[in-house]
Amino acid sequence: MRRMHRIRRTLNYVNLSTPLGLLVARLGRARVTAGPGGLLLAHGYRIPFPVAGAFTLGNVVLTRHEEGYLAGDLLRHEDRHASQYMACVGLPMLPLYVVAVVVSILICGHQASWNVFERLADLEDGNYPRRSPWWVRKAAS
Template sequence: MTTPRRHLARTVLTAANGTTGAGLLLALITRTRVRRGRDGVLIAEGWRLPVPPASCFTIGSVIITRRSAEWLLAEERAALLAHESRHAGQYAVLGPLFFPAYWVACGWSYATTGSWGVRNWFERHAGLLDGGYPEELPLRPWLRRIWSGGRNAQRLRP
């Protein structure tokens, strides 16, 4: 559980490092309506672009959603809101470096499992299940072969 002091620190840091400003600028450009959320986050509702395909994503302390703020703030989506709020905390720590670090983590996860989130460090630490990701997926076959050191190939030899 996070404290009001931690929410304030996150809000101040994401404002100071410019990531909340970037989220608000994106909201302005795309004509999403910004509303106040809980625990120091803002919610930009009505995202209409096809990417990313997720129902929500976060930039700084701005959670951008295809749905309404009420939808995201509903009690049955408390875990999703918490997941996105944890991303805001990650932005507070990394600032603009979050963008490239996150996409490298997405690339690693996709290369190893075919999912953008399962092996993505940022998604794992924001809570995979809370974000709607499976907790685990098998490694891709090429990576399993590397990890096993070719042991399976040796077993198949006569």
């Protein structure tokens, strides 16, 4: 494991985002396995919120899908979110993310297209569309 991944893993435990992720995985009865880069992959998550193919809390990547779903571009996308938890000092990322969702909805009507966290994690890797702001679409019509 790279040095940066070890630092991220440690800081996300200390800032409580990974322990929260493990608690949510347990509450959602997900099976947790070790993943690449110090990530913990939680498959079979059973709580219907949030509505997403996968989501990250600290170093824990949760999905309702079975093993094998978290791979390639999507796993790289979620890996970037784990680093965002480290940069935001853990739990403050949650309200910041909610604000980013609201801003994105106000700009383009989609929760991720203009969400700064999703854009920094690469929209396409997360299977999100790039939507134009409402004022650009309105000017084009």
